[in-house]
Amino acid sequence: MAGAATEIDSAQAWGGGWRSPFNVSYGKLMMWFFLISDGLTFGGLLTALGFAKFANPETAGSWPMGEEVFTHIPFSHGHNPLLYVAFMTFILIVSSVTMVLAVEAGHRMDKKKVIFWMLLTVVGGLIFLFSQVWEWSTFIAGYDGDLSTWADNATLLHSPYGGEFATEMHHGHEVKVMVSQGPTLYANFFFFITGFHGFHVFTGVLFNALVLRNVIRGVYHKRGHYEMVEKVGLYWHFVDLVWVFVFTFFYLV
């Protein structure tokens, strides 16, 4: 058909014949593209944290030291730097491992193992989320939950670190009220970045649960491959990857 206009063929749209030069499916490539852009967002946020830390001479003096950011553990009033956050890190690494084991089982078309490992991944994600809820609530309302969040109505403006309390009576109740505050700028970055990461964990758990449901229903077994498990797996590993950096730049450095 010389001279006829050729329609663009979606199977050959990459050019260079039928095969993609990247040798991966469209869906997986697009997941990687998304992760690159999401990674740039987190990279930008953490770089902005560094800018704020080093630019302001007044802020830098009161900037919390990594190990001292969160020193509580449940059921103990002791001073335990890093332990709780290390636990959260470990949970996320383990759930990343169970995810990659689910992907491996998928490559062998072992449906039962995929279900088992994905279930553990979802449970790990939930444990992380609830751990973060406890961490945030400790920051906001104090370890004993008696720090006033309504008397001054400005909790998030206060720092999770530093600041002093005074005990006051409000309508017959004894509450702790903040009389001085730690570095507000630090608190803003802390809650925004760990919150943004926590939101990623939340959506990751949601996607994992939805894919797990499809695995149980046999959708991917009928399809002949478990690539969808691999794709949500990429997202889940990315969430773990971001936490590795958040851990370093908030809790260590």
Next chain:
Amino acid sequence: MERDDIVEYSLHAHHSDEDGKKIRKKIWIVTAILSIITIIEVGVGIALPKAEVSTGLWTAIKYGYILLTLVKAGYIVMVFMHLGDEVRTLRRMILWPYAIFILYLIFICLTEASSVHNYWSSFH
């Protein structure tokens, strides 16, 4: 209509039980490495807090943390996300633009931060 010219890449990803054993072994080794690195980081953080070490030692610890973080990130991306098993073109297309962007951003932001710091300090 059945298309015989669409390449289904996902079907190439299957592997046998013997390969599975090797892959699982690798996964557990990487798990051990990631756990050990995290334990080292936490141990150093508890034993040598910033307030109690000299400035020089703290600088070394700080860059040590960042180095260990990059090692962990490398294992996660290359093994858990299977980027090490993908074709070289894909690996480079993902890593290089990202690295160039972020290294530039870090450089320009920290340079600017230091300049702003000096300027503000000059008012005191």
